[in-house]
Each structure stands twice: as C-alpha cells, then as structure tokens.
Amino acid sequence: MDDLKSGSNLEKVLKAGHFAFTGELGPPRGADAEEVREKAQYLKGNVDSVNITDNQTSVVRMASWAACLILIQEGIEPNFQMVCRDRNRLAMQADILGAYAHGVRNMLCLSGDHPMFGDHPTAMGVFDIDSMQLIQMVKKMRDEGKFLAGEELHGAPKMFIGAASNPFADPYEWRVHRLAKKIASGVDFIQTQCIYNMERFREFISKANDMGLTEKCYILAGVTPMKSVGMAKYMKAKVPGMDVPDELIKRLQGAGKGKVAEEGIKIACEQVEEFKEMKGVAGVHMMAIEWEHKVPEIAERAKVLPRPEV
Amino acid sequence: MIVAERKPFDEIKEMIKERKKVLNIGCGTCVAVCLAGGEKEVDVLTTEIEMARKMDENPIEIDKITIERQCDREYLEALDDMVKDYEALLSMACGAGIQFLAERYPEIPVYPAVNTTFIGINQNVGWYEERCxxxxxxxxxxxxxxxxxxxxxxxxxxxxxxxxxxxxxxxxxxxxxxxxxxxxxxxxxxxxxxxLEVVPAQDWENQKPRTVVQPGYEKVKEES
Structure with a gap:
C-alpha cells in the first residue's frame, strides 16, 4: 500500500490511517435526479464515500454509474457498486471505463442477488463471471492496462477496488479463506455484510488478523441500524446469510413502544465504538437503508465527525 | 438423459386448432424413459385431443406412431412415406428430435407437444433432477x-x-x-x-451451436 492506486478520497482516508466511515444510497425507481440529490445531501460531509447500489435485491433502479455521476456533481465521492447478474464481461468493462472517465474512483465488486428476488423474477441472470473474477478483471485493467482477454487498453481505469465479505454465511470455517481469495484476486478494501453477531465477527476478524489478511486490505465493518422489531425478525428469518442473535431482538423489544428505532441507533453507535478499537477493522460501512436522513445524527452520535480532509 | 415435460393440454390444443389431420409422433428413447413422450404418452395425448375436439364440434383425424429416436436419420426414414398424408405433425420428442423432424419435412408444419427441460438424472420413476x-x-x-x-x-x-x-x-x-x-x-x-486458488473467468464454449465430429468419424467413412 505504498503509492496511491486510485487517489480516491476513501483510499486517502484509509491510507492516512483514519477510521473510515462510508455510507450508502439506493438510486430511485425512476429518472428523477432530484431524488438522488435529496438523499445525497444527508450524506454529504458525514461520510468519506457513498456506495451506490446496483439494482439491489434485483429490482430495477436508475443505473448505479448514473447515480454516481449525480453524486460527483454534488461534490460527494461515490463508490460504484457492480453486480455480475446484469451484464456480461463486455458491458462490465465498458461501464468501468465510462464510469472512470467521468470521475468514479471506487468500485465494489459483487455477485448480486438472484433475479428471482426482484421485480423481473424470470429475467436471465447473466453471471458471465463471478465476483472474484470481476475483482481480477478490474485489477488487470488498472494495473496491467489490459482488458480481460489480454488486449491493451488506452487509459487505465485507476479504481480503488472493493468487495463484500459475509463473515456469517456457512460454511463458517471457509469464510476467512474466501476473504483471502478476494485479496489474492486484488481487492483493496472490503465492506462486510451487516454485522449483528459481534462475537462471531470478533472471531472472524481475529482469524483474518492471524492470517495477515488485515494487513493486505482494509476491512470496513458493515452496520445497519435496526428500525423496528419487525425488521430485525425479518432479517433473521428471511435474509440469507444474515446472523441476528435473539438477544438483539430482545433488546429492541425491551425498548418499549416508539423507542425501538432510537434503541437501534444506540446499538449501531455502540458497535461503531467497538469497531474503532478492534484490531484489523479500518472503518465502518453504514448502511442506513432508506434512512439516509438519519445519517447525520448517526455520524454525530457515533463520534465519527468531522470527516478527515485528506 | 434428456428430460422433458408434456406441455399443458390447452396449449397443445390451441396450436393445432386449425389442423384437421395430424400425426402425433412419439420418441422411444429419453422422453420415453422420463414418461413425457414415449408410446404410452402418445396414446394418452392422441386420445385426449380426439375427444376434446369432438366435444368442441371441431373433429380431428389424428393418428399416432412412436419411432425409436427422432434425433436419428435412420429412424426418421420410416416416416417418409407417411407424413405427406397429414396437414401437420405433432412431436413428443425433445427439442433436438423436433428440429430434426422439421428439418426432414420442411414443407409440413411441426408442433412441439413437450417442453424439453434438462439433462438430468433419475431419482425415481417419475422424479428427475437437472445435473448438466x-x-x-x-x-x-x-x-x-x-x-x-x-x-x-x-x-x-x-x-x-x-x-x-x-x-x-x-x-x-x-x-x-x-x-x-x-x-x-x-x-x-x-x-x-x-x-484456495482463484478460478479465472470461464471461456464459454456454449454460446453458439456446437458440432462434435469424433476422431472415429472419418475412419468409418474411409472404411465404408
């Protein structure tokens, strides 16, 4: 990690040793740029970079790269999410070049949910390459200046390359090895799945530390504040690979009527406090799903403000 | 083997509603084993169509035959003299068989009576799962x-x-x-x-129609 790979704000924050704080924004189900601008205002100045989701949960939305451009216009650094579900290697490489040409400097490489979860459940899932191979492809374009097939490109996209990691999905023992594979593929930073089971995450990061993985890439712990008991129960029962302990649900239930969301934010802030001290954790990725307006308050209470100028 | 499922009856009926004289052709190999388009299924479908059309007061003359394999020229040959007597052909073979049949008789409309689903295995009689x-x-x-x-x-x-x-x-x-x-x-x-090693991007070989010519092919030709 000697020289800057992309020069993105996120990279500079991490490289300078600051505790990173990133946010997330889901593009609208329509062509209204104002919706993006409105949500973005809550994130401006409160996070180092904003992930723009790519047809999340397989539901069609404004293209991730397009919403990224709106953020750039607003003076906010985007993190361009790209899933393997919706395009083949040609379209992916084209979008990477185009996004970079417009100033996008961070990317998050993901598999993507299966189409059956979305609004076009019978759409063909492309999955021409997988998330690991996508990381390899972006790295090759950036570092070798070559397309996946080997031909030279002119003007390498110098992306800061990210990927996701789910410390909770099974086989649990394999998770840290899969992280190692992502690092071997060329990932610079990881944003984890939402963490609720802190004990399991501590074990995961400790293994990653032992294997030297946290020295090879920055790990940002994923946090999503619970808005309601229903949300917690839904995530526990319905969202694959999500580990929501019963104690957490009990704590939310114990908060009393009208105070659950407040308790959810309190828990999230406690998590951030712990992550700040946790060896191997370089920052937090705050996924306040459809709760962007709460980010200023969360950032304030999690004591991550002001964000560093680098 | 190749596994298929018979199409919903109404869909089959709709496809051939204008046809008055049809030959329903079964296939004695994969689709017979998976109980979709063999002799028995040909019997059942033929009778069903006949009865339904009678009820609709739109009678049809429908005959049936099951050949060993519709994906094989040798067996299709047996139909050469028969097909000219029909307005249309209904095939209960897999997609490959249906296409080979249609290719052999390009002047006659051919309709599929099954949906070809996958290459799979036999978990039990009547229960199949995709594997390849x-x-x-x-x-x-x-x-x-x-x-x-x-x-x-x-x-x-x-x-x-x-x-x-x-x-x-x-x-x-x-x-x-x-x-x-x-x-x-x-x-x-x-x-x-x-x-532990990362598997690189796959070179997809299945993005265009494929042909296999075995090394033995030329040899046989030379010998004959």
Whole structure:
C-alpha cells in the first residue's frame, strides 16, 4: 500500500490511517435526479464515500454509474457498486471505463442477488463471471492496462477496488479463506455484510488478523441500524446469510413502544465504538437503508465527525 | 438423459386448432424413459385431443406412431412415406428430435407437444433432477463432482457466495447450496487446498451451436 492506486478520497482516508466511515444510497425507481440529490445531501460531509447500489435485491433502479455521476456533481465521492447478474464481461468493462472517465474512483465488486428476488423474477441472470473474477478483471485493467482477454487498453481505469465479505454465511470455517481469495484476486478494501453477531465477527476478524489478511486490505465493518422489531425478525428469518442473535431482538423489544428505532441507533453507535478499537477493522460501512436522513445524527452520535480532509 | 415435460393440454390444443389431420409422433428413447413422450404418452395425448375436439364440434383425424429416436436419420426414414398424408405433425420428442423432424419435412408444419427441460438424472420413476448444462468445459474434477454451472443458481466458480443459508441456496430452502456441497465433499476428501486458488473467468464454449465430429468419424467413412 505504498503509492496511491486510485487517489480516491476513501483510499486517502484509509491510507492516512483514519477510521473510515462510508455510507450508502439506493438510486430511485425512476429518472428523477432530484431524488438522488435529496438523499445525497444527508450524506454529504458525514461520510468519506457513498456506495451506490446496483439494482439491489434485483429490482430495477436508475443505473448505479448514473447515480454516481449525480453524486460527483454534488461534490460527494461515490463508490460504484457492480453486480455480475446484469451484464456480461463486455458491458462490465465498458461501464468501468465510462464510469472512470467521468470521475468514479471506487468500485465494489459483487455477485448480486438472484433475479428471482426482484421485480423481473424470470429475467436471465447473466453471471458471465463471478465476483472474484470481476475483482481480477478490474485489477488487470488498472494495473496491467489490459482488458480481460489480454488486449491493451488506452487509459487505465485507476479504481480503488472493493468487495463484500459475509463473515456469517456457512460454511463458517471457509469464510476467512474466501476473504483471502478476494485479496489474492486484488481487492483493496472490503465492506462486510451487516454485522449483528459481534462475537462471531470478533472471531472472524481475529482469524483474518492471524492470517495477515488485515494487513493486505482494509476491512470496513458493515452496520445497519435496526428500525423496528419487525425488521430485525425479518432479517433473521428471511435474509440469507444474515446472523441476528435473539438477544438483539430482545433488546429492541425491551425498548418499549416508539423507542425501538432510537434503541437501534444506540446499538449501531455502540458497535461503531467497538469497531474503532478492534484490531484489523479500518472503518465502518453504514448502511442506513432508506434512512439516509438519519445519517447525520448517526455520524454525530457515533463520534465519527468531522470527516478527515485528506 | 434428456428430460422433458408434456406441455399443458390447452396449449397443445390451441396450436393445432386449425389442423384437421395430424400425426402425433412419439420418441422411444429419453422422453420415453422420463414418461413425457414415449408410446404410452402418445396414446394418452392422441386420445385426449380426439375427444376434446369432438366435444368442441371441431373433429380431428389424428393418428399416432412412436419411432425409436427422432434425433436419428435412420429412424426418421420410416416416416417418409407417411407424413405427406397429414396437414401437420405433432412431436413428443425433445427439442433436438423436433428440429430434426422439421428439418426432414420442411414443407409440413411441426408442433412441439413437450417442453424439453434438462439433462438430468433419475431419482425415481417419475422424479428427475437437472445435473448438466452441457457447457463444453467440464470442471467436475475440481468441484468434487458437483457442477457449479448447473447446481449453483449464480454459476459461481469461486463460491460459496454470501447467499448460502444453512447449507441451502438463497433461492429456496429446498435447493442445496452447490458450493456448500463442494466444500463438504472436498473437506472429506482432504482436498480443500485445491480450491484456495482463484478460478479465472470461464471461456464459454456454449454460446453458439456446437458440432462434435469424433476422431472415429472419418475412419468409418474411409472404411465404408
């Protein structure tokens, strides 16, 4: 990690040793740029970079790269999410070049949910390459200046390359090895799945530390504040690979009527406090799903403000 | 084997509603084994069509025949003298058989009576499961005999993805996670180190119609 790979704000924050704080924004189900601008205002100045989701949960939305451009216009650094579900290697490489040409400097490489979860459940899932191979492809374009097939490109996209990691999905023992594979593929930073089971995450990061993985890439712990008991129960029962302990649900239930969301934010802030001290954790990725307006308050209470100028 | 399912009756009826004289042709190989388009199924469908058309006061003259294989010229030949007597042909063979039939008699409309579903295995009589997408680049040696292209809903080559859920795929609690199975089997065989390396992007060979010419082919021709 000697020289800057992309020069993105996120990279500079991490490289300078600051505790990173990133946010997330889901593009609208329509062509209204104002919706993006409105949500973005809550994130401006409160996070180092904003992930723009790519047809999340397989539901069609404004293209991730397009919403990224709106953020750039607003003076906010985007993190361009790209899933393997919706395009083949040609379209992916084209979008990477185009996004970079417009100033996008961070990317998050993901598999993507299966189409059956979305609004076009019978759409063909492309999955021409997988998330690991996508990381390899972006790295090759950036570092070798070559397309996946080997031909030279002119003007390498110098992306800061990210990927996701789910410390909770099974086989649990394999998770840290899969992280190692992502690092071997060329990932610079990881944003984890939402963490609720802190004990399991501590074990995961400790293994990653032992294997030297946290020295090879920055790990940002994923946090999503619970808005309601229903949300917690839904995530526990319905969202694959999500580990929501019963104690957490009990704590939310114990908060009393009208105070659950407040308790959810309190828990999230406690998590951030712990992550700040946790060896191997370089920052937090705050996924306040459809709760962007709460980010200023969360950032304030999690004591991550002001964000560093680098 | 190739597994097929008969199309819904109403769909078949609709396709041939204008036809007054039809030959229903079964296939005695794969689709017969999977109970979709063999002799028995031809009998049943033919009778059903006949009765339904009578009820609709739109009678049809429908005959039936089942040949050994519709994907084989040798067996199709038996139909050469028969087909000219019919307005249309209904085929209960797989998609390959239907196409070979239509190719042989390009002047006669051919309609499919089955949907070809997959290359699969026989779990029990009447219960079949998909196992192969015939991608032309088999990796089963690396994946402990579980196909990531067919059995993983995202065709992941470096799994399992984050959607694996207690050994099941994110798409359904009834669908085992292929990579969980791969992991378990490799672990039992003491071969987990073999999937520590990243598998690079696949060269897809199945994006255009494929032809196989076996080395023995020319030899046979020379000999004959």
């Amino acid at each position: 997408r015939s991608c032309s680049s088999c990796v089963l040696g690396m994946t402990a005999g579980v196909c990531p292209v067919t059995m993983c809903a995202k065709g992941v080559f470096n799994g399992p993805c984050g959607g694996t859920n207690k050994g099941k795929c994110e798409i359904s609690a009834d669908q085992p996670c292929a990579w969980y199975q791969i992991y378990e089997r490799l672990e039992k065989q003491g071969r987990l180190d073999e999937i």
